[in-house]
Amino acid sequence: MDASISHPSRLLDDAASLMRISPKPDIIFAKGQGDWLFDTRGRKYLDWVQGWAVNCLGHSHPNLVAAIQLQAPLLLNCSPGYYNIPMIGLARKLAELSFADQVFFANSGAEANEGAVKLARKWGMLHRGGAHEIITFSDGFHGRTLSMMAASGKPEWTALFEPKTPGFQKAIYNDIDSVRAQVNERTVGIMLELVQGEGGVIAAEPAFVRALRGLCDEKNLLLIVDEVQTGIGRTGTFFSYQQHAIVPDIMTLGKGLGGGVPIAALLARQEVCCFEPGDQGGTYNGNALVTAAASAVVDVVGNPDFLESVRKKSDYFLRRLEQINQRYRHKQVRGRGLLLAIELATPNAKQVVEHALSLGFLINAPRNNVLRFMPALTIEYDAIDHGISLLHDLMQGAAA
Numbered sequence: 001m002d003a004s005i006s007h008p009s010r011l012l013d014d015a016a017s018l019m020r021i022s023p024k025p026d027i028i029f030a031k032g033q034g035d036w037l038f039d040t041r042g043r044k045y046l047d048w049v050q051g052w053a054v055n056c057l058g059h060s061h062p063n064l065v066a067a068i069q070l071q072a073p074l075l076l077n078c079s080p081g082y083y084n085i086p087m088i089g090l091a092r093k094l095a096e097l098s099f100a101d102q103v104f105f106a107n108s109g110a111e112a113n114e115g116a117v118k119l120a121r122k123w124g125m126l127h128r129g130g131a132h133e134i135i136t137f138s139d140g141f142h143g144r145t146l147s148m149m150a151a152s153g154k155p156e157w158t159a160l161f162e163p164k165t166p167g168f169q170k171a172i173y174n175d176i177d178s179v180r181a182q183v184n185e186r187t188v189g190i191m192l193e194l195v196q197g198e199g200g201v202i203a204a205e206p207a208f209v210r211a212l213r214g215l216c217d218e219k220n221l222l223l224i225v226d227e228v229q230t231g232i233g234r235t236g237t238f239f240s241y242q243q244h245a246i247v248p249d250i251m252t253l254g255k256g257l258g259g260g261v262p263i264a265a266l267l268a269r270q271e272v273c274c275f276e277p278g279d280q281g282g283t284y285n286g287n288a289l290v291t292a293a294a295s296a297v298v299d300v301v302g303n304p305d306f307l308e309s310v311r312k313k314s315d316y317f318l319r320r321l322e323q324i325n326q327r328y329r330h331k332q333v334r335g336r337g338l339l340l341a342i343e344l345a346t347p348n349a350k351q352v353v354e355h356a357l358s359l360g361f362l363i364n365a366p367r368n369n370v371l372r373f374m375p376a377l378t379i380e381y382d383a384i385d386h387g388i389s390l391l392h393d394l395m396q397g398a399a400a
């Protein structure tokens with residue numbers, strides 16, 4: 001055993017060497033298995049955060065581990081300046097599963113979204129006389145690079161790291177008139193999440209999404225869907241747009257795509273794929289190790305039986321959450337697939353999250369009145385029941 005693991009308190013002292021970018025509890029995780037995490041003291045936690053909706057197959061799924069173990073000794077990386085075998089295979093699979101004709105791999109959701117904006121601006125330069133503005137939404141989230149902070153609609157970010165990248169106009173989610181009001185001759189596209197995850201698990205209404213598609217067709221704009229959180233089975237279909245009667249022009253993926261390893265992707269229809277050599281790239285893009293891992297994830301999640309099981313678990317989970325909602329008189333249960341939330345009657349979600357941790361239960365509060373649940377898509381029914389009973393304990397504790 002690693003000597004430092006037997007001295008977790010010394011390890012915590014050493015953690016001062018990390019830049020403080022989020023308040024972290026005094027826990028150090030050492031191991032994960034399926035729905036469960038284990039800390040250096042051997043304590044067990046039910047994990048409904050799963051790396052922030054990343055570990056779609058739970059912790060260390062055997063297929064994912066095997067794919068990494070098979071690929072690692074063969075080839076890790078030969079630069080995106082050359083082809084490798086898993087890179088080509090993964091691109092082909094994603095194109096077959098989606099509307100898209102071509103794929104560009106990136107390392108994070110923000111980077112994929114940066115690529116989407118660059119692609120749209122290039123297309124605007126070629127086909128729309130230099131139109132470059134992109135309409136995005138209040139409370140939207142697209143990542144933490146400077147431009148994606150500008151594209152996002154997080155109120156807390158308005159005054160941070162000025163000046164912001166120009167070219168992003170904000171409209172109101174689920175309000176088509178607010179979008180129409182922002183369109184002008186410089187507008188090249190509309191970018192949105194089909195469920196706003198960080199914004200509090202708010203789903204786009206089908207009529208709104210159809211109206212956006214209609215508006216894009218009418219004004220020759222690109223519809224860009226950020227499926228970094230909603231993609232790869234998270235909402236019960238392989239991609240979330242498949243629940244709407246529309247096809248986007250550009251889509252980005254991240255989080256669940258690698259099931260825990262860092263990989264993201266930008267996908268587009270042929271007519272929009274206008275990058276030329278030199279326009280876009282990145283040192284680690286499409287490296288063999290992560291594309292092999294993502295391929296294993298896509299093979300599991302892309303199976304129709306697997307997606308059907310996600311929808312069944314979602315129905316069950318929603319029913320159990322609805323019982324909690326009614327019993328403790330909370331406001332609402334919402335979400336799609338296994339991206340679910342409960343809106344609390346009182347703004348004490350941060351305290352509930354802390355209390356949950358002390359009970360060995362990881363959940364998240366994207367807003368101070370919202371608890372969000374992003375379990376593994378492979379979650380066991382027993383683990384759903386266990387979490388629901390912990391939620392009962394938490395609600396009873398909060399009410400007392």
Ligand SMILES: *Cc1c(COP(=O)(O)O)cnc(C)c1O
Binds near residue numbers: 108109254255
């Ligand atoms: C998490 C997230 C991102 C950013 O992804 P990173 O990998 O953290 O850069 C972008 N868009 C959405 C919808 C997300 O949920």
